[in-house]
Amino acid sequence: MAEAAPLVRTEGLTKTYGDHVTTTVLKGIDLVLEPGELCALTGPSGSGKTTLLNLIGLLDRPTGGRLLIQGLDARTLDDDARTTLRGRTLGFVFQFHHLLPAFSAEENVMIPLFAQHGRPQAWMHERARALLAAVGLAERMGYRATDLSGGEQQRVAIARALVMEPPLVLADEPTGNLDTQTGAQVLELLRSFNRELGTAFVIVTHDEAVAERCDRIVHMVDGRVDSDTRVSERALILEK
Amino acid sequence: MPFELFIALRYLKDGRLQTGLILAGIGVGVGVIIFLSALITGLQQSIVERTLGSQPFVVVRPPEEMPRALASDPAALNAVETQRPPQRIRSITGWEQVEALLQKTPGVVAVAPTVSGPAIAVRGEAALAIAIRGLDIEAYSAVIDVRKRLVDGVFNLSGFNAVVGTELARKLGVGVGGRLRIQTGGKPETVYTVAGVFDYRNTDLNERLVFVSLRGAQTLFGLEGGVSSLEIRGTEIFGADALADEIRDRTGLIAESWMARNGDLLVGLRSQSSSSVMIQVFVILAVALGIASVLAVSVVQKAREIGILRATGTRAASVTRIFLLQGAMLGTLGSLLGIAIGTALALLFARLATNPDGSPTFPVALTGWLYARSVGVALTVGLVSAIVPARDAARMDPATVIRNG
Ligand SMILES: Nc1ncnc2c1ncn2[C@@H]1O[C@H](COP(=O)(O)OP(=O)(O)OP(=O)(O)O)[C@@H](O)[C@H]1O
Ligand SMILES: [Mg+2]
Numbered sequence: 001m002a003e004a005a006p007l008v009r010t011e012g013l014t015k016t017y018g019d020h021v022t023t024t025v026l027k028g029i030d031l032v033l034e035p036g037e038l039c040a041l042t043g044p045s046g047s048g049k050t051t052l053l054n055l056i057g058l059l060d061r062p063t064g065g066r067l068l069i070q071g072l073d074a075r076t077l078d079d080d081a082r083t084t085l086r087g088r089t090l091g092f093v094f095q096f097h098h099l100l101p102a103f104s105a106e107e108n109v110m111i112p113l114f115a116q117h118g119r120p121q122a123w124m125h126e127r128a129r130a131l132l133a134a135v136g137l138a139e140r141m142g143y144r145a146t147d148l149s150g151g152e153q154q155r156v157a158i159a160r161a162l163v164m165e166p167p168l169v170l171a172d173e174p175t176g177n178l179d180t181q182t183g184a185q186v187l188e189l190l191r192s193f194n195r196e197l198g199t200a201f202v203i204v205t206h207d208e209a210v211a212e213r214c215d216r217i218v219h220m221v222d223g224r225v226d227s228d229t230r231v232s233e234r235a236l237i238l239e240k
Numbered sequence: 241m242p243f244e245l246f247i248a249l250r251y252l253k254d255g256r257l258q259t260g261l262i263l264a265g266i267g268v269g270v271g272v273i274i275f276l277s278a279l280i281t282g283l284q285q286s287i288v289e290r291t292l293g294s295q296p297f298v299v300v301r302p303p304e305e306m307p308r309a310l311a312s313d314p315a316a317l318n319a320v321e322t323q324r325p326p327q328r329i330r331s332i333t334g335w336e337q338v339e340a341l342l343q344k345t346p347g348v349v350a351v352a353p354t355v356s357g358p359a360i361a362v363r364g365e366a367a368l369a370i371a372i373r374g375l376d377i378e379a380y381s382a383v384i385d386v387r388k389r390l391v392d393g394v395f396n397l398s399g400f401n402a403v404v405g406t407e408l409a410r411k412l413g414v415g416v417g418g419r420l421r422i423q424t425g426g427k428p429e430t431v432y433t434v435a436g437v438f439d440y441r442n443t444d445l446n447e448r449l450v451f452v453s454l455r456g457a458q459t460l461f462g463l464e465g466g467v468s469s470l471e472i473r474g475t476e477i478f479g480a481d482a483l484a485d486e487i488r489d490r491t492g493l494i495a496e497s498w499m500a501r502n503g504d505l506l507v508g509l510r511s512q513s514s515s516s517v518m519i520q521v522f523v524i525l526a527v528a529l530g531i532a533s534v535l536a537v538s539v540v541q542k543a544r545e546i547g548i549l550r551a552t553g554t555r556a557a558s559v560t561r562i563f564l565l566q567g568a569m570l571g572t573l574g575s576l577l578g579i580a581i582g583t584a585l586a587l588l589f590a591r592l593a594t595n596p597d598g599s600p601t602f603p604v605a606l607t608g609w610l611y612a613r614s615v616g617v618a619l620t621v622g623l624v625s626a627i628v629p630a631r632d633a634a635r636m637d638p639a640t641v642i643r644n645g
Contacts, residue, residue: 050643059551060639080555087553094642100545102254114243115554121241160552 005071013065043220091161099145270578331466350382355457374457393436405446547641563630571622
């Protein structure tokens with residue numbers, strides 16, 4: 001049953017790049033993500049964080065191991081089924097080039113709804129506006145993506161990631177490109193959606209302060225999970 | 241609005257310069273095709289109309305008795321000069337029945353009996369070889385509208401009235417109301433009054449052709465009650481060959497189509513058509529390559545955005561459609577522009593190149609069919625040239641383009 005299954009389960013997930021000279025980037029990841037979790041993914045550059053996120057996000061295919069999304073084995077799905085599952089279950093926030101430059105903020109947020117086809121136009125506009133208002137951009141709806149500041153763009157991207165109300169949002173360094181204060185605001189936004197909608201988040205970050213504000217920190221080193229701690233446990237460790 | 245159309249339209253609108261340039265390219269290409277087609281079709285139509293303005297679709301004659309037949313139709317008039325003095329002009333046996341049969345043949349619009357033969361026109365010192373055409377003007381008008389060629393007098397062939405060409409009138413120095421004497425082999429001269437003067441815009445016909453009544457020609461050639469040929473107007477200009485074949489089968493008489501009589505003209509028309517087709521094919525090829533290259537560049541430029549679309553739940557098929565739609569819209573919009581350019585060029589050309597009397601030298605045939613065909617071709621070309629770029633776009637790996645953006 002899908003309800004009984006965790007949001008994401010990986011078993012010995014591996015990823016190898018290259019045909020002649022091969023690099024094994026992920027060397028067996030076992031990870032379980034539960035609904036509503038706010039999880040930070042940290043680790044040195046090149047440790048495989050983005051690669052893992054792309055696999056979980058069904059943007060890329062693993063070399064070995066198993067990946068289950070809501071109990072569905074990703075290997076059994078064809079491209080269309082993966083796209084549909086991705087559209088309904090997953091939201092993305094990327095570090096760079098998050099938005100479609102030719103479209104307005106509102107249209108960017110509408111894209112995931114629109115791509116599903118068959119939803120009434122008025123309803124899609126309403127949804128997009130509601131989310132833009134929730135990220136504090138009610139005044140910027142008609143702006144072209146390129147006319148927005150970096151922080152505003154990132155907030156539009158968050159609204160877009162959430163417009164389908166997916167159970168899981170994958171964010172790759174969502175604050176990496178922003179100044180500390182704007183970064184903090186964006187993180188607060190993610191936290192509030194996590195609290196209010198129960199959306200689970202995986203946030204890749206290099207920022208210690210950002211990781212600290214999450215419920216769980218998965219630390220990767222060289223393609224492996226080095227440590228996986230919950231904040232409650234960390235508090236205990238610190239106390240010792 | 242469907243999702244794909246929404247995205248495709250925006251991409252075209254956003255890439256204003258690229259879109260504008262390729263539209264201009266398609267527009268010029270389609271414009272050239274329309275202009276060329278209109279010109280060549282117009283030219284060919286007017287050539288065919290001019291030919292059929294003095295010739296019937298099909299001429300029916302008695303079967304040959306001797307190796308050499310006599311001139312019995314205007315196309316053969318050139319040969320009149322070289323003919324020996326008239327041999328016996330023969331009648332179609334039972335021509336009334338044949339005429340009735342032809343009237344009922346499908347594809348036949350009108351049939352007119354005529355008596356044709358060579359003669360000499362004399363006035364004073366001057367004597368000229370002419371070709372007599374004896375006919376009933378009412379019946380004949382249904383086959384060839386000769387009356388509209390009249391430039392002076394009336395088309396009256398009753399009694400001893402004749403209608404002559406401008407050239408003959410000039411050479412013999414006669415006008416309307418003037419008299420001329422007509423001689424046929426071994427017979428006494430007959431005096432005819434010029435009732436009207438025609439102009440066929442063909443010096444040869446204007447000099448030789450003389451219209452008299454059917455009865456008059458029968459008397460001139462000793463063919464009382466007979467006719468030397470039946471002239472036919474059909475429904476389909478280019479169906480004349482088939483019609484002639486059918487008539488030959490049905491009657492056993494000689495039936496010759498205007499196409500058979502104007503072989504050179506037809507070869508000319510055909511080679512003109514095929515060179516125009518060649519030009520059009522190359523223009524279409526250039527347009528197709530233009531659309532394909534613009535879209536291919538756009539796919540590369542938009543790699544990241546395609547990745548984002550895919551990441552946010554857009555199916556590969558939708559991505560394909562987005563680019564096919566762009567191709568189709570470029571084709572359609574470009575062809576509309578091309579229609580404007582082609583029409584303007586054609587009309588300008590028709591206005592610039594005129595005869596002294598103000599009528600266009602180069603008639604242009606701008607038809608709805610030509611426009612519809614152009615839009616259809618451009619739409620197809622747009623779609624086909626978008627296939628490869630669209631497939632590339634759909635195959636793009638979202639993970640790579642997002643990572644390496
Ligand atoms: N398509 C690819 N082909 C070959 N190697 C790749 C490819 N994509 C990633 N890699 C390699 O995989 C390793 C992990 O990359 P990844 O982007 O997952 O690291 P990361 O943890 O996200 O790093 P960062 O913190 O810098 O973003 C890197 O050494 C990278 O060079
Ligand atoms: Mg990374």
